Amino acid sequence: MDFSKDPELEQVRSEAEKLAAAFDDEYWSEHDEKHEFPWDFYNAFASRGWIGIVVPEKYGGAGLGVMHAATLLTSVAGSAGAMNAASSLHLSIWGMGPVIHHGSEEMKERYLPPTATGELHVSFGVTEDDAGTDTSRIRTFAAADGDDFVVNGKKVWNTKAQQAQKVLLLARTTPREECKRRFDGLTLFLADLDRAHCEIREIPKLGRNAVNSNELFIQDLPVSRSDVVGEVGRGFYHILDGLNPERITIAAEAVGIGRRALAVATRYAKERIVFDRPIGKNQAIAHPLADSSSELDAAELLWQKAAWTYDAREPVGGLANSAKLRAGEASFRACDRALQTLGGFGYAREYHVERYWRESRLMRLAPVSQEMALNYIAEHVLGLPRSY
Amino acid sequence: MKILVCLKQVPHKDARLEASGGWIDEGGIKFEINQYDTYALEEALRIKDAGEAEVVVATIGPDRTSQALRTALGMGADRAIQIWDDSLSGADSLTIAKLLAAAAKDESFDLVLMGLMSDDANNSLTGPMLAELLGLPHTTGAMKIELSDGKAQVERELEGGSLQVVDLPLPCLITVQTGLNEVRYASLKGIMQAKKKPLDKKGISDLGLDAAAVASKVTVDKLYVPTKGEGAEILEGSAGEVAQQLVGKIKELGLL
Numbered sequence: 252m253d254f255s256k257d258p259e260l261e262q263v264r265s266e267a268e269k270l271a272a273a274f275d276d277e278y279w280s281e282h283d284e285k286h287e288f289p290w291d292f293y294n295a296f297a298s299r300g301w302i303g304i305v306v307p308e309k310y311g312g313a314g315l316g317v318m319h320a321a322t323l324l325t326s327v328a329g330s331a332g333a334m335n336a337a338s339s340l341h342l343s344i345w346g347m348g349p350v351i352h353h354g355s356e357e358m359k360e361r362y363l364p365p366t367a368t369g370e371l372h373v374s375f376g377v378t379e380d381d382a383g384t385d386t387s388r389i390r391t392f393a394a395a396d397g398d399d400f401v402v403n404g405k406k407v408w409n410t411k412a413q414q415a416q417k418v419l420l421l422a423r424t425t426p427r428e429e430c431k432r433r434f435d436g437l438t439l440f441l442a443d444l445d446r447a448h449c450e451i452r453e454i455p456k457l458g459r460n461a462v463n464s465n466e467l468f469i470q471d472l473p474v475s476r477s478d479v480v481g482e483v484g485r486g487f488y489h490i491l492d493g494l495n496p497e498r499i500t501i502a503a504e505a506v507g508i509g510r511r512a513l514a515v516a517t518r519y520a521k522e523r524i525v526f527d528r529p530i531g532k533n534q535a536i537a538h539p540l541a542d543s544s545s546e547l548d549a550a551e552l553l554w555q556k557a558a559w560t561y562d563a564r565e566p567v568g569g570l571a572n573s574a575k576l577r578a579g580e581a582s583f584r585a586c587d588r589a590l591q592t593l594g595g596f597g598y599a600r601e602y603h604v605e606r607y608w609r610e611s612r613l614m615r616l617a618p619v620s621q622e623m624a625l626n627y628i629a630e631h632v633l634g635l636p637r638s639y
Numbered sequence: 640m641k642i643l644v645c646l647k648q649v650p651h652k653d654a655r656l657e658a659s660g661g662w663i664d665e666g667g668i669k670f671e672i673n674q675y676d677t678y679a680l681e682e683a684l685r686i687k688d689a690g691e692a693e694v695v696v697a698t699i700g701p702d703r704t705s706q707a708l709r710t711a712l713g714m715g716a717d718r719a720i721q722i723w724d725d726s727l728s729g730a731d732s733l734t735i736a737k738l739l740a741a742a743a744k745d746e747s748f749d750l751v752l753m754g755l756m757s758d759d760a761n762n763s764l765t766g767p768m769l770a771e772l773l774g775l776p777h778t779t780g781a782m783k784i785e786l787s788d789g790k791a792q793v794e795r796e797l798e799g800g801s802l803q804v805v806d807l808p809l810p811c812l813i814t815v816q817t818g819l820n821e822v823r824y825a826s827l828k829g830i831m832q833a834k835k836k837p838l839d840k841k842g843i844s845d846l847g848l849d850a851a852a853v854a855s856k857v858t859v860d861k862l863y864v865p866t867k868g869e870g871a872e873i874l875e876g877s878a879g880e881v882a883q884q885l886v887g888k889i890k891e892l893g894l895l
Contacts, residue, residue: 262709262830265671270824300827313827 260322267323270295271330276603279332282461283606286453288414289461292332293339297369302343306351310363316562317496320344321503321554328507331603334610335461337504342410345500346373346419348493349439353481358441362417374415374444376406376467377490384623386421386487387433393422393440393474400424400474402442406467412451413463418444420474421486439486440474448472458609495561495571497618502554502571502578505614509547509578509585512607516540516589519596530592539588546581553577569632572624579614579621586611640692640786641746642683644716645739645753645769646676648700648707652758661729661859665703672707675754679815681822682784683752684715693717697742699727699735705838712833713825719838726843726850731857732760736768738853741846743773750791751812755780766814777812778805782819 274292282289296302304320306312313319324344328337347366350358365371382388391404402422409418418441425436444451450468481489517540520531530536557570586608590597597604615621629635650656651669658664672680683694696711697720698704708719722738730738743751751773756763763779770777782802783794786809795803796816807813825833843850874881874888889895 258706258709259830259834261706262713262825262833263827265706265710266713266825266830273824295824298826299824304827313831 260319263319263322264326267301267326268330270299271327271332271336274330274332274336276331279335279461280600280603280606283335283458284460286460286463288411288463289332289335289339292336293343293369296327296340297343300367302340302369303367304344306347306363306367310359311367312363316558317499318555318558318562320496321500321558324500325503325507325551325554328504329511330507331511332461333508333511333607334459334504334613337507338410338459338462341500341504342375343369343372345493345497346375348496349419349480349489350441352492353439353489354441355477357477358480362441371417372411372415373417373419373441374409374412374465374467376409376418376420378408379405380407384619386437387427389421389423389437391420391422391469393424393438395424396473398476400438400440400476402440402469402472402474404469406469407465408454409451409465409467411462412444412465412467413453415444418442418449418467419480419490420469421490424483434487436484437486438483439480439489441478441480442472442474443478445472457612458606459613494618495557495567498571498575498624499554499557499561499567501614501618502550502557502574505575505578505582505611506547506551506554508607508611508614509543509550509582512586512589512604512611513540513543513547515602515604515607516592519593519602536592540592543581543585543588546577547585550574550578550581569628572627573632575619576621576624576628579624582611582614583608640686640690640750641748642686642692642694643743643746643748643751644676644680644683644694644696644711645751645765646680646696646698646707646711647673647754647757647759648698648704649673649757649759656864658862658864661862663862670703670707672710673754673757673759675756675758675815675817677754677822678817678819679752679754680711680714680716681820682815683750684823685820686750686786687715695720695746695748697722697739699723699730699738701725701728705840708838709833710825712836712838713830714823715829716836718836721838721840722842722846723840724843724850727853729855729859730853731855732762732764733768733857734853734855735765736772737848738843738846739765739769740772741848742841743769747810749810750786751775751810753812753814755814755816763814766812770812773812775810775812776807777814778807779814781813781815784813784815784819 303312304315308314324337330336379389393400393402420440420442421437423436424438430436448470452466453463456464520536521529523530553574557567557574560570561567589604590608593602593604596602630637648670651671654668656663686692687694694716695718696708696716698708699722701723705721708721712719720742753766767777778793780795781793782796785792789809791807791811793805793813797803874884
């Protein structure tokens with residue numbers, strides 16, 4: 252067991268922290284309030300090659316693994332931008348995963364270089380409100396039209412669709428009833444997000460409002476056969492590969508925000524004088540913060556182990572879900588305790604803790620709910636019978 | 640054009656410092672490149688970007704300081720020299736200057752750049768001492784550097800905001816003020832390339848020196864954070880009111 256620090260990872264961490272620190276709390280609260288995409292921030296990272304961190308070197312990226320990407324994103328999430336900052340980069344970094352792993356050579360040559368530079372924005376179109384976590388029940392359908400397809404349907408939670416030129420769209424190409432297995436008959440497309448056939452509506456939500464989440468209404472969207480990612484009918488299996496890296500990265504981001512909130516609360520507890528002494532002297536203040544520090548340490552070890560395991564190409568489902576579960580809890584608890592430490596000032600926007608709190612709440616829901624992570628662990632780690 | 644940038648790794652500006660003996664307690668402290676030196680590095684990289692130049696960075700310090708050198712390599716420096724021996728712990732400015740001079744003497748640098756001072760020790764001595772040891776003309780506190788026809792024209796900041804313009808023939812040594820330029824952030828590509836760039840680690844004898852010749856003459860007796868004194872009184876109000884109160888206090892205490 253070797254926990255010594257890797258110089259390259261340390262450099263990724265320190266450079267990402269330094270660059271992210273150039274964007275302060277005011278920048279982020281303003282973008283959050285106005286629902287404005289953080290272009291200056293995004294471009295600062297894109298122009299220095301960070302978006303291409305996992306894109307293979309052959310296509311202009313750095314060809315690094317989950318450990319590096321998650322280290323980048325935990326540092327970014329630990330900045331004033333919290334999830335607004337992390338999500339703005341996250342999707343560009345991970346969204347094209349299925350193309351990297353399953354796209355044709357022609358597709359990769361065409362779309363990966365602009366992904367690596369951050370110029371190509373791709374939204375992810377998998378979830379539907381009628382299907383939820385049961386992806387086999389999605390209804391968006393791509394009907395054959397000669398060699399090509401025409402898509403109709405509705406998607407929800409399309410992050411950054413307002414800015415995206417493309418959408419990675421999962422659609423049924425064979426009705427569920429006609430498939431041998433329920434996850435067969437789904438096809439993944441790298442489709443144009445053509446506004447003439449797609450209506451995009453932003454979903455008003457609790458937090459992370461600088462990065463939009465949307466509903467997507469698709470009507471007669473033509474998609475060329477050359478835009479099929481991987482094989483027709485195998486689309487679900489093509490997105491599966493990307494789920495674990497995403498869970499691991501989300502865990503890392505959750506730890507980042509938690510640490511940010513904890514740092515603000517700790518500083519406040521040292522400086523805030525009530526009854527002639529800093530409130531941090533009170534154990535009712537100090538112990539919850541100390542407990543969160545320890546919880547975040549534990550969650551960090553979990554996501555790092557999961558990242559290491561994934562990069563070593565070993566099975567990681569259990570660890571990835573475990574990391575996401577623990578980090579989601581530790582993060583929200585740290586933010587909630589930070590808010591409690593600041594009292595009324597925690598509830599006030601001026602101190603930004605309420606913004607971290609709103610954003611960290613997301614980490615217990617996305618990319619899967621804590622309950623689904625528990626289901627995975629129950630079924631696949633403990634071998635308990637499936638409950639649904 | 641061959642440029643040497645001397646840099647120092649100092650405690651991070653947000654680090655919480657605890658004194659222990661003659662130095663700070665380094666456990667759990669984050670370090671960074673001395674802010675003044677980052678401007679010197681940026682200036683060297685700009686000269687490189689504008690034409691042909693090799694940028695060499697050098698530091699004196701233990702293992703942890705290789706991180707500072709890697710950062711500099713990631714930003715675009717070409718190679719790095721790290722000098723250390725455990726006997727150098729707490730070394731004074733002259734010792735540092737002698738070591739840097741020994742490392743630089745056979746390299747025939749056209750330009751040596753470094754920060755005006757270090758954020759931690761604030762001595763401002765190493766630059767001028769190194770220049771003297773290398774027999775180079777030098778100037779300090781540069782706010783602007785322009786190179787042409789084998790000379791450097793330097794704008795220096797003086798007291799009260801006035802500027803002085805000096806010309807130096809190359810090779811020369813210049814220490815720089817903060818704000819001289821805008822320091823770049825490393826790119827991911829830069830960081831990836833940095834690990835392939837040479838980082839030479841040298842001991843005292845590798846530089847053709849012996850420990851006695853570079854022994855420090857200054858020793859630090861004690862480093863401590865002054866405790867807050869009793870009896871301080873903060874005067875409040877507008878400038879005029881505070882001045883009035885202050886005059887009253889001075890008279891009251893019979894100080895004038």
